[in-house]
Amino acid sequence: MSDNILEVKQLVKRFGGLVAVDHLDYELPRGSICSIIGPNGAGKTSFFNCLTGFYSIDEGDVIFDVYSLKGLEPFQVTRLGIARTFQNIRLFGNMTAIENIMVGQEPHLHSSWIGTILGTPGTRREEQMVEEEARRLLRFVGLRGKGDMLAKNLPYGDQRRLEIGRALASKPKLLLLDEPTAGMNPAETLQTTQFIQRLRDELGITILLIEHDMKVVMGISEKVTVLDYGKKLAEGTPEEIQNDPRVIEAYLGRGAAQMMAEAA
Amino acid sequence: MHENRTLDWRPLLRAGLLAGIVPLYTAAIGMVEVFNAREVVQGLLTLGEMLVIFPSLVVGYLVALGLRRSGSNPLVTLASALIAGFIAALPVTLLVLINAAIPLRGMFVSVTPKLIEILLFEQEQMLTGLALLIGALTLAGGLGGLAAFIPDRFRRALIVSLVVVILSGLLSEFIKQILQQFISRSLLKQIVKGKSLTSQAAAAIFVVTYLVSLFWSTKGQDVKSWYAGLPAAQQRQSRRVWRGILGIFLLLLPWIMGPYLSEVIDNVGLYVIMGLGLNIAVGWAGLLDLGYVTNFAVGAYITGVLISTGPLGIGARLGIDPLNFWMIIPIAILAAMFTGFVFALPVLRMRGDYLAIATLGFGEIIRLLALSDWLKPYIGGAQGILFISKPDLPGLAELLPLADWAPGFVELAQKKGVLSGLLKLLFYGEFSGPQELYYVILAGALLVLFVALRLNNSRTGRQWMAMREDEDAASAVGIDITLTKVLAFTVSAASGGLAGAIFASKVGTIFPNSFSLLVSINVLSLIIIGGMGSIPGIVVGALALIGLPELLREFSEFRLLLYGALLVVMMLVRPEGLWPSPVIRREMAAVEEESEEPPPTDKGTPETPQALHSLWEPTD
Amino acid sequence: MRARLYRLNWVDVVLNTFRIVIIVAVIVGAFNTITSGKYTGDQWVSLIMSGLAQGSIYALIALGYTLVYGILLMINFAHGEVFMAGAYTAYFLATYSARKGWLESQPLLTILSWILLAALVSMGVAVLLERVAYRPLRGAPRLVPLITAIGASFFLQYTFKGLYGSAFRTYPEVAALKGSVEMGGAQIPVVQIFVFLAAVVLMVGLYWIVEKTKRGKAMRAVSENKEVARLMGIDIDKVIVFTFMLGGALAGAAGVINGLYRPQGVNFFMGFFPGIKAFTAAVLGGIGNVPGAFLGGILLGVIESLGPNLVLDGLGIPAANQLKDVIAFTMLVLVLIFRPQGILGERLAEKRA
Numbered sequence A: 001m002s003d004n005i006l007e008v009k010q011l012v013k014r015f016g017g018l019v020a021v022d023h024l025d026y027e028l029p030r031g032s033i034c035s036i037i038g039p040n041g042a043g044k045t046s047f048f049n050c051l052t053g054f055y056s057i058d059e060g061d062v063i064f065d066v067y068s069l070k071g072l073e074p075f076q077v078t079r080l081g082i083a084r085t086f087q088n089i090r091l092f093g094n095m096t097a098i099e100n101i102m103v104g105q106e107p108h109l110h111s112s113w114i115g116t117i118l119g120t121p122g123t124r125r126e127e128q129m130v131e132e133e134a135r136r137l138l139r140f141v142g143l144r145g146k147g148d149m150l151a152k153n154l155p156y157g158d159q160r161r162l163e164i165g166r167a168l169a170s171k172p173k174l175l176l177l178d179e180p181t182a183g184m185n186p187a188e189t190l191q192t193t194q195f196i197q198r199l200r201d202e203l204g205i206t207i208l209l210i211e212h213d214m215k216v217v218m219g220i221s222e223k224v225t226v227l228d229y230g231k232k233l234a235e236g237t238p239e240e241i242q243n244d245p246r247v248i249e250a251y252l253g254r255g256a257a258q259m260m261a262e263a264a
Numbered sequence B: 001m002h003e004n005r006t007l008d009w010r011p012l013l014r015a016g017l018l019a020g021i022v023p024l025y026t027a028a029i030g031m032v033e034v035f036n037a038r039e040v041v042q043g044l045l046t047l048g049e050m051l052v053i054f055p056s057l058v059v060g061y062l063v064a065l066g067l068r069r070s071g072s073n074p075l076v077t078l079a080s081a082l083i084a085g086f087i088a089a090l091p092v093t094l095l096v097l098i099n100a101a102i103p104l105r106g107m108f109v110s111v112t113p114k115l116i117e118i119l120l121f122e123q124e125q126m127l128t129g130l131a132l133l134i135g136a137l138t139l140a141g142g143l144g145g146l147a148a149f150i151p152d153r154f155r156r157a158l159i160v161s162l163v164v165v166i167l168s169g170l171l172s173e174f175i176k177q178i179l180q181q182f183i184s185r186s187l188l189k190q191i192v193k194g195k196s197l198t199s200q201a202a203a204a205i206f207v208v209t210y211l212v213s214l215f216w217s218t219k220g221q222d223v224k225s226w227y228a229g230l231p232a233a234q235q236r237q238s239r240r241v242w243r244g245i246l247g248i249f250l251l252l253l254p255w256i257m258g259p260y261l262s263e264v265i266d267n268v269g270l271y272v273i274m275g276l277g278l279n280i281a282v283g284w285a286g287l288l289d290l291g292y293v294t295n296f297a298v299g300a301y302i303t304g305v306l307i308s309t310g311p312l313g314i315g316a317r318l319g320i321d322p323l324n325f326w327m328i329i330p331i332a333i334l335a336a337m338f339t340g341f342v343f344a345l346p347v348l349r350m351r352g353d354y355l356a357i358a359t360l361g362f363g364e365i366i367r368l369l370a371l372s373d374w375l376k377p378y379i380g381g382a383q384g385i386l387f388i389s390k391p392d393l394p395g396l397a398e399l400l401p402l403a404d405w406a407p408g409f410v411e412l413a414q415k416k417g418v419l420s421g422l423l424k425l426l427f428y429g430e431f432s433g434p435q436e437l438y439y440v441i442l443a444g445a446l447l448v449l450f451v452a453l454r455l456n457n458s459r460t461g462r463q464w465m466a467m468r469e470d471e472d473a474a475s476a477v478g479i480d481i482t483l484t485k486v487l488a489f490t491v492s493a494a495s496g497g498l499a500g501a502i503f504a505s506k507v508g509t510i511f512p513n514s515f516s517l518l519v520s521i522n523v524l525s526l527i528i529i530g531g532m533g534s535i536p537g538i539v540v541g542a543l544a545l546i547g548l549p550e551l552l553r554e555f556s557e558f559r560l561l562l563y564g565a566l567l568v569v570m571m572l573v574r575p576e577g578l579w580p581s582p583v584i585r586r587e588m589a590a591v592e593e594e595s596e597e598p599p600p601t602d603k604g605t606p607e608t609p610q611a612l613h614s615l616w617e618p619t620d
Numbered sequence C: 001m002r003a004r005l006y007r008l009n010w011v012d013v014v015l016n017t018f019r020i021v022i023i024v025a026v027i028v029g030a031f032n033t034i035t036s037g038k039y040t041g042d043q044w045v046s047l048i049m050s051g052l053a054q055g056s057i058y059a060l061i062a063l064g065y066t067l068v069y070g071i072l073l074m075i076n077f078a079h080g081e082v083f084m085a086g087a088y089t090a091y092f093l094a095t096y097s098a099r100k101g102w103l104e105s106q107p108l109l110t111i112l113s114w115i116l117l118a119a120l121v122s123m124g125v126a127v128l129l130e131r132v133a134y135r136p137l138r139g140a141p142r143l144v145p146l147i148t149a150i151g152a153s154f155f156l157q158y159t160f161k162g163l164y165g166s167a168f169r170t171y172p173e174v175a176a177l178k179g180s181v182e183m184g185g186a187q188i189p190v191v192q193i194f195v196f197l198a199a200v201v202l203m204v205g206l207y208w209i210v211e212k213t214k215r216g217k218a219m220r221a222v223s224e225n226k227e228v229a230r231l232m233g234i235d236i237d238k239v240i241v242f243t244f245m246l247g248g249a250l251a252g253a254a255g256v257i258n259g260l261y262r263p264q265g266v267n268f269f270m271g272f273f274p275g276i277k278a279f280t281a282a283v284l285g286g287i288g289n290v291p292g293a294f295l296g297g298i299l300l301g302v303i304e305s306l307g308p309n310l311v312l313d314g315l316g317i318p319a320a321n322q323l324k325d326v327i328a329f330t331m332l333v334l335v336l337i338f339r340p341q342g343i344l345g346e347r348l349a350e351k352r353a
Helices: A044-051 A074-080 A097-104 A113-118 A121-140 A156-168 A186-203 A214-220 A238-242 A245-252 A254-263 B009-028 B031-036 B047-069 B074-101 B113-119 B126-147 B152-170 B172-179 B185-191 B199-229 B232-284 B293-307 B314-318 B325-347 B352-371 B407-414 B418-428 B434-456 B459-469 B471-476 B481-507 B517-530 B535-551 B559-573 B582-594 C010-036 C041-072 C079-099 C107-137 C143-164 C190-212 C214-224 C226-231 C236-261 C272-285 C290-315 C320-338
Strands: A004-015 A018-029 A033-037 A059-064 A082-084 A174-178 A206-210 A223-228 A231-236 B039-041 C180-183 C186-189
Touching: A004 A044, A004 A206, A018 A044, A018 A059, A018 A206, A018 A223, A018 A231, A033 A044, A033 A186, A033 A214, A044 A059, A044 A174, A044 A206, A074 A082, A074 B471, A082 A156, A097 A121, A097 A156, A097 B459, A113 A121, A113 B434, A113 B459, A121 A156, A121 B459, A156 A174, A156 A186, A186 A206, A186 A214, A214 A238, A223 A238, A223 A245, A231 A238, A231 A245, B009 B031, B009 B047, B009 B074, B009 C143, B031 B047, B031 B113, B039 B047, B039 B152, B047 B074, B047 B113, B047 B126, B074 B113, B074 B126, B152 B172, B152 B199, B172 B185, B172 B232, B185 B199, B232 B418, B232 B434, B232 B459, B232 B481, B232 B517, B232 B535, B293 B325, B293 B352, B293 B481, B293 B517, B325 B352, B325 B481, B325 C010, B325 C320, B352 B517, B352 C143, B352 C272, B352 C320, B418 B434, B434 B459, B434 B481, B434 B535, B459 B471, B459 B481, B471 B481, B517 B535, B517 B559, B517 C143, B535 B559, B559 C107, B559 C143, C010 C290, C010 C320, C041 C079, C041 C186, C041 C190, C041 C214, C041 C236, C041 C272, C041 C290, C079 C107, C079 C143, C079 C236, C079 C272, C107 C143, C107 C236, C143 C272, C180 C190, C186 C190, C190 C214, C190 C236, C190 C290, C214 C226, C214 C236, C226 C236, C272 C290, C272 C320, C290 C320
Parallel strands: A033 A206, A033 A223, A082 A174, A174 A206
Antiparallel strands: A004 A018, A004 A059, A223 A231, C180 C186
């Protein structure tokens, strides 16, 4: 087994004439927290969608652990151990918070509909375990006592946390977070950052983030990758990226990069 | 708050005309005339007259209520109510006048002389009649306006008891059917005469319900808190007692109701079975299946072919004994499930609205094939399959020499009465009429109910709901959408097959035209109106949509009109249905609590609870 | 080391098998029929012509579906009833004018007046439908307006049953449209040519409105992007009402044209099947696409007309004409499975998350 939990080789995704991901190579070390940044439309979310089976891969390959993800459907990817959250929270709005997490445990469940109808002991035991595990996870993400609320009626911050809780319920090896702090105030952002760090430290989950908030990115990432027009623009430690003129240029344009350079 | 002393004409005109459309519309489509045949209270009020008068009453009430809330002068308020009632009379007056100038009947077939007679309160002189009509509606508006001045508590009791009187008037035939088994004829005549309530019975019902609801509004809270204060064990016990009473009631129901009403209950039961099945696809899995009749037809036709003793049954075709009804049940269910599975495959990748239209296409394809000459040698074409036998069981009398042991009981079983019918069924095991078939249907409904309850709160149920809420997110948590969808269609089809098998055996003859799109629409309407995803809602929906129209024969002509209107109104005003599922109900209560202070109602625009609209994924 | 988990998708296998079975059945059926020489060339020509005529009626109704779908992304399930409302109401004017002898003296003007009345009535019904049933539900989940539309469909059917009765009525005969002309050896009824031409004229008119007028441009802007259109100062409500008016008017006109082509069967239920078929036509051509709806309608009409004789007959199915509607519904399902974007529709970008 290699040290990289995820290896992306020459990945290409096209939409008609538009190349959203362009011959991208990427390696994600096991047990790390890494980030992907880049201007709007740089192909970050497309990249996530390729990893999780939402987009079919046009060229290249993605190796997770020992498995190739090419041609897999999202649910198969999840069952292999990759969980994700969405940029614009996608909870099951008309289900309660606890039901959301119970659904999240899907990859580890075995009971069938026939067993359910017959009420076999195995089914009952599993149902009980699912509920206990869901309560535990609710506490873990700080939603104790809110389990019976409909997901859509939870406040925004709670919804973000519930979505992470749902992703954790599948006991993933790799967690993909798409802008987990979007729309949060500084205090909440700090809380979330610490929470992400704990996930890695305590549960040993490898984490890959897409993030706009540079404070978050620079604070917790071990490796930062900058995408632009679907290509890798730069890669390195947060310090290296912060000082890379190409990155500043991509974000702010050429003139700004020169000015920064002159000022420095 | 300043007192408003001037009349505000524009909203009055709008409200009045809106209310006036009701009598005009119902008169023009023939409803008034047909409903006029039914008296609600004998010699006092017919249903047809109610259609004409009630809108004015309601609009007067609403106008006055709105004005009182905004603190208007009482006289202005009352005058507004009267004027609204008057305006509401204008459209229908216009109809009468135009018809006098140019007879409309050549085009509008429902504008008959009889209708005009009704609208003119049977007056010979048109002018007197019109004066009466306008006067009555204006007065009704004023009365409604007066009602707005009654203190809250009394007003609520008044409304409740009026509704109860009208309902019992409508259902008086039903009440009569039940009562005649228990009370003497002469007493019955005091209560129900012909098809309507006598005025003294109406008055009695009014007074009693008024007092009860008044009592409940003052003391109801105490009773509730007293019950909540009981120890848990006692509560459980009382619940058990209630359940026991319900069980006995369900067992004796057909003999209490008599054969005619049992037929109605049987139909309701069949639709409950189908509703519970379709609810899996529509309510839980979010797949709008408009071809549910397919499963019903497959169940019925397979039963027909396998147990018919006629020329199309396997008896005559293959020279073997036809199967019996009890063996056919699992076969019909499996056949329907297979159909559900097969028809699920093509629609797996379709978007929600396309899926609906495609399933509708399937339903029609099946019906047209059943009608065609091509398949006629097998399933009879338009003539259908005849001679489908009724279920029977070995009765006690066949198993034991009962006649020797207990001749008294056997004698009892030959008589009429509540117990006798049940005994007869036990002794001879023949499910020959609607009262006996009721038990087959009850068993089927309970079975389906059991399965639905088990699945509701399970891994499978959660998979379906997650898929309904957001297919992509469901896929991202590891749900195999393809399998989940196929399973929803397959399981949902099962109860269609069961209902089809029972139906075929019950009616004895099946024709393709019994399996039209209307069956699908009926089932869909009842689950939507009852409350999507809600199991008690389905029972309520079936009682309201299938049971009521059969009790009120006048309604049957307008059944689909009312279904259509109800579907639209429900979607606009109360998308969660009459009896929403517990989670939705709890959330509604929570939303209501948040907005303690009701905002001043703005009439004309129906309030849409946006929060409850997202039964499925939002548009984008 | 890497493991491959990619499995052959069984749904694809089933669907492709289904596709192959249908194609084989069509080829075998057609081959058998043609080699058997049961029908002459003239018969084929006249079948195609009647398919064209029927298809142009579908096309006119389909335009209403497509216009509304293009703007609101909803299936106006009650559109068939809009068609019925015009056709049924104009029937009364038609019999009246036939009785008065206007049809004899001024056939063109009289028929135009029927079309005008039908278009007005259908337009009114469509606008009312939008105002009462659809507008309050804008932005609601997609299936909610569909359920409303189904409800509205039944409500309208039975309203017109109550108003005009449940009898089957027949449009008066138009002497000017009787007779036939010879084309390629076959006798083509004049009425079929008239129906086709009328549909083409209406279609061209619609195309001109959508492409060239200010209102039409506003419609296209709204269907591209509602928010941007609003920011550009376009009154979305007005555009939507205008769309329903256009669709309604075409459906009403189609009602009268249908009455000329097939005078019998004017009834409160007459809109239901044409409605579903027109929806099929709209999907076939690419829903939201105006020329597509026309093409889809014509195509569906011809397939429906040729199908029973060409394919089913060859497969040895008796009384194949009974299964005409089965062909239409099968077409619907096939298109929805294999080419939901239709013939002229663009493939929507693969976009899920």
